[in-house]
Each structure stands twice: as structure tokens, then as C-alpha cells.
Amino acid sequence: MTIQEKMLEARPAPKSTVGPVAWLRANLFSGPVNTVFTLLGLYLLYLLLTPTIQWAFINADWIGTSRDDCSREGACWVFVNARLGQFIYGLYPGSEIWRVNLTFATFAGLIAWLAIPRLPYKRWVAVATLVGFPVLAYFLLYGGHFGLRVVETHRWGGLMLTLVLAVVGMVGALPIGIMLALGRRSQMPIVKSFCVVFIEFWRGVPLITVLFMASVMLPLFMPTGVSVDRLIRAFIGITLFQSAYMAEVIRGGLQAIPRGQEEAAAALGMGYWKRMGLIVLPQALKMMIPGIVNTFISLFKDTTLVMIIGLFDLLGIVQAALSDSRWLGFALEGYVFAAFVFWVFCFSMSRYSQYLERKLHTGHKR
Amino acid sequence: MIDNNTMARLMPVILLTLGATGLAQASTLEDVRDQGHVRCGVNAAQPGFSALDDEDNYRGLDTDVCRAIAAAVLGDAESVRYVPLDSVERFTAIQSGEVDVLSRTTTWTSSRDTSMGVNFTGVSYYDGQAFMVASDLGVNSALELDGADVCTQSGTTSELNLADFFRVNDMSYNPIVFDSPEQAIAGFEAGRCDVLSSDASQLYSQRMQLPDPDSAVVLADIISKEPLGPAVRQGDDQWFNIVKWSLFAMINAEEMGITQANVEEMLDSEDPDIARLLGRDGNYGEGMGLEADWAYQIISQVGNYGEMFDRTVGDGSEFKIARGLNALWTEGGILYAPPIR
Numbered sequence: 112m113t114i115q116e117k118m119l120e121a122r123p124a125p126k127s128t129v130g131p132v133a134w135l136r137a138n139l140f141s142g143p144v145n146t147v148f149t150l151l152g153l154y155l156l157y158l159l160l161t162p163t164i165q166w167a168f169i170n171a172d173w174i175g176t177s178r179d180d181c182s183r184e185g186a187c188w189v190f191v192n193a194r195l196g197q198f199i200y201g202l203y204p205g206s207e208i209w210r211v212n213l214t215f216a217t218f219a220g221l222i223a224w225l226a227i228p229r230l231p232y233k234r235w236v237a238v239a240t241l242v243g244f245p246v247l248a249y250f251l252l253y254g255g256h257f258g259l260r261v262v263e264t265h266r267w268g269g270l271m272l273t274l275v276l277a278v279v280g281m282v283g284a285l286p287i288g289i290m291l292a293l294g295r296r297s298q299m300p301i302v303k304s305f306c307v308v309f310i311e312f313w314r315g316v317p318l319i320t321v322l323f324m325a326s327v328m329l330p331l332f333m334p335t336g337v338s339v340d341r342l343i344r345a346f347i348g349i350t351l352f353q354s355a356y357m358a359e360v361i362r363g364g365l366q367a368i369p370r371g372q373e374e375a376a377a378a379l380g381m382g383y384w385k386r387m388g389l390i391v392l393p394q395a396l397k398m399m400i401p402g403i404v405n406t407f408i409s410l411f412k413d414t415t416l417v418m419i420i421g422l423f424d425l426l427g428i429v430q431a432a433l434s435d436s437r438w439l440g441f442a443l444e445g446y447v448f449a450a451f452v453f454w455v456f457c458f459s460m461s462r463y464s465q466y467l468e469r470k471l472h473t474g475h476k477r
Numbered sequence: 478m479i480d481n482n483t484m485a486r487l488m489p490v491i492l493l494t495l496g497a498t499g500l501a502q503a504s505t506l507e508d509v510r511d512q513g514h515v516r517c518g519v520n521a522a523q524p525g526f527s528a529l530d531d532e533d534n535y536r537g538l539d540t541d542v543c544r545a546i547a548a549a550v551l552g553d554a555e556s557v558r559y560v561p562l563d564s565v566e567r568f569t570a571i572q573s574g575e576v577d578v579l580s581r582t583t584t585w586t587s588s589r590d591t592s593m594g595v596n597f598t599g600v601s602y603y604d605g606q607a608f609m610v611a612s613d614l615g616v617n618s619a620l621e622l623d624g625a626d627v628c629t630q631s632g633t634t635s636e637l638n639l640a641d642f643f644r645v646n647d648m649s650y651n652p653i654v655f656d657s658p659e660q661a662i663a664g665f666e667a668g669r670c671d672v673l674s675s676d677a678s679q680l681y682s683q684r685m686q687l688p689d690p691d692s693a694v695v696l697a698d699i700i701s702k703e704p705l706g707p708a709v710r711q712g713d714d715q716w717f718n719i720v721k722w723s724l725f726a727m728i729n730a731e732e733m734g735i736t737q738a739n740v741e742e743m744l745d746s747e748d749p750d751i752a753r754l755l756g757r758d759g760n761y762g763e764g765m766g767l768e769a770d771w772a773y774q775i776i777s778q779v780g781n782y783g784e785m786f787d788r789t790v791g792d793g794s795e796f797k798i799a800r801g802l803n804a805l806w807t808e809g810g811i812l813y814a815p816p817i818r
Contacts, residue, residue, distance in 0.1 A: 183688050193531055202533045265558065327566050330573030338575050421521060421561040431529045431561075434522035436536075436795045440686035442659050 167447070178438055190441040191448045194432045198448070201268015201423055210259065211271050214251045218244060218278070226463070228470070241282065248275075264342040268423035270452060272342075276349060276414040276424065281407050283350035288357025293387060295362055306358070313355035319416050321348040326420035345417045353410050360406055364399035365391060397471045404464035408457045425449055505577055505709070505716035506550065506766050514556040517543035518576035521561035524682035525790040525798075526582050526602075535559050538789040539580040542601050542707055542724065545779045546578060549723045549762075549771040554778035568593045571710055578720055580707040582678070595708040598721040602706075602790075603802040603811065605699035606638045607677040609684060612694045614671060619698035623648040628661050628670035630654070635675055638701040662686050665693075676703055681796040697801070719765045726772040728814035729754055730781035732805055737780040740773065754817050761817050772817070782812065 127133055139149040170185025173192070181187035191198070200208050221240045224230050252275070255261040267275065294306035313321075325344040333339070368391050376386040396403075418427035429445040432438065509515055519527040519539050527537040544554040560576050571579045572594050583589070584604075585597040608627075610616045619642070629635045631654045643650045653670045655661040662683040665673040673680065673693075680695050687693060707724065709717050730736075733751050735743045743751055752758035755776075756769035763769070779785060786803060787793040804810025 197529070197531065197533060202529075265560070326563075327569045330569060330575055333573070338573070418521075419563055419566075421563065421566070423521070423561070427521070428529075431522045432531075434524045434528040434682070435530050436524045436528060436682070436685065437530065439524055439682060439795070440688075442686075 178441075181441075186444050186447070187441050188444060190432075190438050190444050193438075197269060197432060198425065198428055199270045201272055201428055202266040203262060203268070203271065204266065207254075207260070207262055210251045210254070210262075214248050215271075215274065217247065245279075245282065264340055267342065269428045270425045272417075272422060273411075273414050273424045276345065276417060277407075277411045279346050280349040280353050280410050280414070283346070284353035284357045284406075284410070285403075287350065287354035288361050289392070291354060291358035292361035292365060295358065296365060310355045310358050313352050314359065316352075318349070318352050318413050319419065321352050322416055322420050324348075341420055341422060345420060345422060349410070349414070349417075353406070356406050357403070360399055360402040361395070363402065364395035367398055368395050400464050400468050400471070404460060408460055411457060411460070412453060425452060505713045506719065509550055509577055513551070514558045515543060515547045515550060515578065516558045516560055516576045517546070518560050518562045518567055518570050518579040518581050519543065520581045521563075523582055524685070525678065525794060525796050527559070527580075536789065538602060538785060539582060539707075541779055541785045541789060542580045543578065545723045545727060545775045545785075546707075546720055548774040548778045549726070549767055550719060552768070552774050554774075568595060571595055571708060574710070577716070578707055578709050582705050583708060585704045585706050585708075589708075594711050596711050596717050597706050597708045598717060599724045600704040600706040601724055602678065602704075604676050604678050604703040604705050605802075606635055606674060606701040606703065607680055607699055608696045609665070609673045609675075609680045609693050610671060610696060612692055616696070619696050619700065620646060620648075622650065622672055624650065625672045626651045626653055626670040627672045627674050628653045628655060628664045629674045630658060630661050631656055634701070639674055642700040658683055659686075678705075678790065678798070681790070681798050685795055697799075699802070715766055719767065722765065722817075723771075723775060724782075725814040726754065726775050726817065727779070727782040727785065728805070728812055729817060730772070730776045731783040732807065732814070735776055735781060737777060737784055740776045744773070750816070750818075 123129075127136070140146045166185045168185075170182070171188055172181045172185065173188050175181065175189040176193060178187070178190070180189050196205075196208075200211055203211055218240075221236060221244060224236045225233060225240065230236075250256055250259070252267070253262060253264070291306045291310055294302045295310065297303050297306070322345060325348045326341065329344065330338060372390055372394065373386055376390040381389070414424055415426040417424050418430070423431055426449050429449045433442050433445050517540070519535065519537075522528055523537065523539070525537055526539040527535050530536050540557070540559065543557045543559070547556045548554040560570065562570050562576070562579070562581055564581075567579055567581050567583065568589075570576045579595065580601070582602075582604075583597075585600065589595065590597050608619050608622065610622075616622065627639060627650050629639055629652060636652065636654065639650070639652065653664060655664055658675070658679060661673060661675070664670060665683075666687055673683065675683065677695060677699065684690050684693050684695065707720055709720050729750075733743075733748070733754065735751060735754070740755070744755055744757060746752060746755075749758060753761060755773045756762065756771065760769040762771040765771070768774075780788070783791075783800075783805075786800065790796050790798045791800065800808070800810055802810050803812055806813040
């Protein structure tokens with residue numbers, strides 16, 4: 112009888128249970144039905160991807176300056192390349208583009224500061240982002256002070272306009288939305304009914320109608336010669352519309368906070384604003400992140416509707432470029448480019464929200 | 478060019494209800510001089526008529542009309558603020574004073590002229606519905622299209638015109654209706670139909686979107702009247718005259734052979750007509766509140782009608798649209814401008 116004196120070396124798990132092969136077997140080829148479907152899926156993917164890759168990369172033309180440089184066998188990225196400046200900055204004068212760059216670099220810097228946990232002075236940076244930055248952005252983008260020349264809003268366009276609209280909509284809608292949500296839960300009848308009517312009205316009409324009214328009907332009600340800038344009309348329309356949606360998302364979050372929380376705060380002698388600001392909202396906002404980001408992403412995409420009031424956002428400027436007689440027939444390339452840019456922005460927002468959720472996770476999820 | 482949707486049909490009702498017609502106006506000319514530019518309502522994207530090029534400029538026949546007005550009024554063709562307008566929005570924009578002139582491939586029709594609160598000042602382009610066929614089909618006339626599959630766009634007058642044309646000529650056809658010009662040309666390219674029918678100006682730009690534009694031809698037959706022209710607000714006759722005569726000046730200049738290149742020499746011409754047009758003899762701008770050299774400014778900065786046509790939609794452009802109806806009356810077209818005297 113032998114006695115095993117030493118522990119046996121741990122042996123690697125059998126090949127059939129770990130590693131890529133095992134993963135494939137477990138997930139893709141675990142039975143005849145799954146195997147057939149896997150193969151079918153791969154075949155469909157092959158059918159779909161081959162022409163796409165052929166078109167977008169292999170047969171595509173990348174360099175050149177005019178439509179003659181495109182073979183027409185694949186995508187003509189020359190078109191997007193030649194128009195890139197216009198797609199990003201719209202009709203913003205070439206010599207002033209640094210102002211747009213500076214504005215968005217500042218914004219990206221501020222957001223990055225807020226997003227990276229190690230950096231200090233978060234509170235001050237947050238105040239700068241919400242209060243200081245809009246003022247700075249106005250002076251930089253519009254100009255008219257400090258020796259900067261005025262760039263009127265009809266020259267704004269492209270990605271820059273899309274971002275401006277989205278950021279203004281978001282920054283404006285969140286506080287108004289919070290106020291409306293609190294108002295709708297209020298005991299005061301006038302405040303409550305105002306908020307209910309406001310929310311139900313703006314939520315009840317499509318954004319396209321709001322913009323359309325702002326651009327077609329509003330000028331008829333104004334005295335002749337008085338006209339509100341189109342961009343301002345769009346800002347107001349989008350912000351009011353979005354705040355109604357935001358209010359309902361926030362109200363949903365507020366309702367998820369047990370009543371005991373507020374009652375306990377009241378028992379400690381806190382007033383209404385302290386109860387809300389210190390106890391209820393911090394817990395509620397955390398839970399609302401998916402909803403809020405969802406609303407933001409949909410707003411970001413909804414900004415393309417400003418096209419109907421004659422503002423050239425990213426999609427609008429792409430469409431305008433498609434009708435240039437020197438570049439006719441490259442619609443697919445233009446739309447693919449616009450879709451890609453939108454996807455990049457929306458996807459990053461969605462990833463950031465997931466990160467935020469993890470960071471703020473304090474065991475409230477069930 | 479007519480978008481046959483409900484909003485467009487409701488528009489006159491709305492305008493009238495609001496009592497928007499006949500608003501007392503300050504002089505548009507004074508406003509334009511004060512603001513330093515002409516606000517011109519244009520199409521955001523209509524190849525050959527108004528389209529953005531890669532240098533951020535609008536180019537096209539409609540926008541050149543705006544430039545001519547700016548040259549006449551302000552002496553600078555570049556003093557134009559383009560306001561891109563939707564097809565429904567356009568009449569409100571001109572009504573409410575958001576734009577000074579509307580030059581947006583707008584068909585001059587009686588209902589628009591009488592109930593939209595606008596006045597059309599003339600015709601800058603005689604358009605009409607036409608047919609495009611594959612060139613290897615060997616068709617030379619629209620009357621040979623019996624039994625054809627015809628691609629067209631929904632929601633436009635094209636559908637209606639098409640039905641009328643085939644019924645009147647006792648021919649049959651099979652309509653294939655698409656929602657947008659891009660889809661229609663894609664359908665044509667894919668061989669879904671033998672014929673594509675739309676306004677001629679649009680057909681030429683759709684033709685350019687084919688991989689090989691020479692594989693299709695636009696037939697000479699025109700089956701509907703679509704006169705496109707600039708429009709102004711009702712109630713300011715002085716401004717109406719300025720816009721009207723800016724276009725007439727360009728047509729007259731072509732008739733007299735004055736071009737952008739030779740306008741300086743023409744200043745010394747003995748021809749009394751030319752001297753009157755260029756402001757060397759008498760002051761024909763005075764009646765409109767303009768300088769005597771208003772027409773000279775138009776021709777030296779924008780050119781005559783023929784030059785404008787060639788540059789934007791004619792032989793000098795990608796579209797190579799024949800002058801056809803848009804030729805001078807002396808050259809077989811119907812372009813005729815009253816004399817300046």
C-alpha cells in the first residue's frame with residue numbers, strides 16, 4: 112500500500128472544458144440544432160459582410176479631390192474627405208474655426224475632469240461647467256466681444272451645431288425637468304396643476320410639430336420686422352420639449368424612493384429643499400441614470416429634426432452637400448458617414464452611463 | 478415642384494385667417510439698405526438651382542437671381558443672406574418678412590399668386606415634366622412610350638400629369654411610385670422601370686447620379702407647365718419692380734449681347750438701347766429708387782441671363798440642360814423681356 116506523501120500537482124483542466132475550443136463547443140456546437148444554426152448564421156454573416164467590406168474598404172477610393180478620382184466600384188470616401196470641414200463646422204468662417212475647436216476642447220476638458228475620479232476640486236469644476244462654460248461658449252462661438260468678430264448663427268452648422276443643440280438641450284432640460292418633477296409631486300394645487308399641464312402638453316406633441324410651429328407659425332404672430340433667430344427658436348423648442356420628458360423620468364426615480372426616507376428627514380427637522388436636496392434627489396438621481404442617459408441619447412438624435420427649420424445640423428449639411436452638382440450620386444457615403452458619427456457619440460454616452468452606474472453603485476440595485 | 482401635401486393646401490387658409498395679407502410694410506428697399514444685405518429664401522438642396530459647394534458658397538440659378546438683386550440694390554452681388562427654406566415654410570417666410578425675396582424653384586400658379594400673399598415677379602426658368610429613358614432603348618419621343626413602366630415620385634403633381642398625358646394620348650403605362658428622388662433614380666438604375674418621369678430640371682440632376690450619365694437621355698417632350706420664378710411680398714410695389722426688372726435686365730443684356738466680359742467696352746457703345754440699360758443715357762433706376770448703374774452692376778458681377786444659365790444648369794455645368802424654352806425669343810425660346818426705356 113503506498114501512501115501519497117506529497118500533494119499531487121494540480122493538473123490542467125481537460126482540454127474539452129476550458130479554452131476557446133470548449134467555449135465553442137459549449138456555446139455554438141452543443142447539439143445538432145445549434146450546430147446547424149451556427150453554420151447558417153456564419154453563412155449569412157459571410158453573405159452580408161463580404162459585399163459591405165468590399166464596398167467600404169477594399170474597392171473604396173480614399174484619396175483625391177474630385178468625383179473623377181472615384182472609380183465608382185466601391186465607396187467614394189473622397190467625397191466625405193473633401194467635405195469634412197463643412198460636415199464638422201458648417202459654414203463657420205475658416206479663419207475662425209479655432210474658436211469652435213477651443214470651445215469643444217474646453218468642454219471635453221471639463222467633462223474629463225469631472226469624469227476622472229482622482230482629480231480634485233470637483234465641485235468648482237462642476238460649477239464652471241454648468242455656469243461658466245455656457246457664457247464662455249457664447250462669447251467664443253458667437254463673438255462680438257473681446258475683439259472677436261461676430262459669427263451669426265446662420266453660419267453655424269454640421270457636427271458643431273448638432274453638439275451645441277444637444278448640449279444646450281441637455282443642460283437646459285435637466286434643471287427644468289427636476290423642478291417640474293418636484294412640482295408635479297407638490298401639494299400646492301397651482302404649482303401642481305401648472306406642472307401637470309406643462310408636462311402633458313409638451314409631451315403630447317411631437318418634436319417635429321414644436322419645431323414646425325416655431326418656424327412656420329410663430330413668425331406670423333410676431334409684428335412684422337421682428338424676428339427671433341432660428342437657432343434661438345430651436346433652443347427654446349427643444350429645451351421645453353425635452354424638459355417635459357426629463358420631468359417624467361425624474362418623477363419615476365423620485366417615486367422609487369421609499370416614503371420613509373422623506374419622513375425620516377422631516378423628523379430630523381429638515382425643510383423641504385434640504386429634504387429634497389440632501390436626502391431624496393441624491394438617491395433618486397443615481398437610479399435615474401439609465402433613464403436620463405436614454406433621454407439624452409434620444410435628444411442627441413432628435414436634433415436632426417432641426418433640418419426642417421432650415422438649420423444645417425450634421426445630417427442636414429450632409430444632405431445639402433449631396434446636391435452639389437460636382438458631387439452628385441454619393442448619397443450612401445454621406446449617410447454612412449453621418450450614421451457612423453452619430454453612433455460614436457451615442458455609444459460613448461451609453462458606455463459612460465454604464466461606468467457612472469457602477470461607480471455610484473451603493474447596493475441600491477436589487 | 479408642387480408638394481401636394483395637406484399643409485400646403487391649408488396654408489392660404491391659415492394666412493387669411495391670421496389676416497396676414499396686406500400687412501402695412503415699411504419699404505423693403507430701405508430695410509435692405511439698412512441691414513446691408515438681401516435676405517433670400519432658397520432651397521436648401523436643389524442641384525443646379527441652389528446647392529452648397531465645398532467652399533461654403535451657394536451656387537445655382539436661384540441663388541444667382543438673389544445675387545443679381547443684391548448687385549442692383551446694394552452694388553455688391555455677395556451681399557446676400559441665404560435662408561434655406563422648406564417647401565411649406567417658404568410662403569410663411571416671405572409673408573412674415575423673414576426673407577425679402579423668395580427664389581426657391583417655386584412654380585408660379587394662379588392660386589399661389591392670388592391667395593398666398595405673394596407676387597411672382599417673372600419666370601427665371603421654364604420647367605416642365607419630362608421623361609428620361611435608357612439610351613439603348615432607342616426611344617426618341619414620349620409618344621413611343623406605350624406600355625412602359627414609369628418610375629415617378631409620390632405626392633407631387635408629376636403623378637397626376639403622367640396620368641393625364643397617357644390618357645389623352647390613348648396609351649397605357651404602369652406607374653411605379655417612389656417616395657424620394659433618390660429612391661426613384663435608384664429604381665431606374667436597378668431596371669425597375671423603363672422611364673423616369675419628373676420635372677426636367679430634376680431629371681437632369683438625377684441623371685448625373687447614375688454611374689454612367691450617358692446611359693440615359695432626357696426626351697425633349699415636356700408635358701406640363703412649371704414656370705419657376707422669384708416671388709416677393711404683396712404690398713410693396715417698389716420692391717416688386719426691383720426684383721422684376723433685375724431679371725428683365727439680365728434677359729435684355731443677353732439679347733443685346735452684353736456679357737460680364739464685354740460690359741466695360743459696352744459702356745461706350747453707341748447703341749441707345751445699351752446706353753439706356755447701362756445707365757449712360759437717362760436714369761432708369763430712379764423710378765425704383767436705385768442708382769443709374771443698377772443694370773451695369775448686375776451684368777458686371779453676375780452676368781447676363783445666358784451666362785447665368787450656362788454656368789449653373791447649361792453647357793458650362795455638369796447638367797448640360799439645353800436652353801429649349803429658356804432660349805431668347807429671337808432664338809426659338811420664349812424668353813422675352815420688356816424694353817428698358
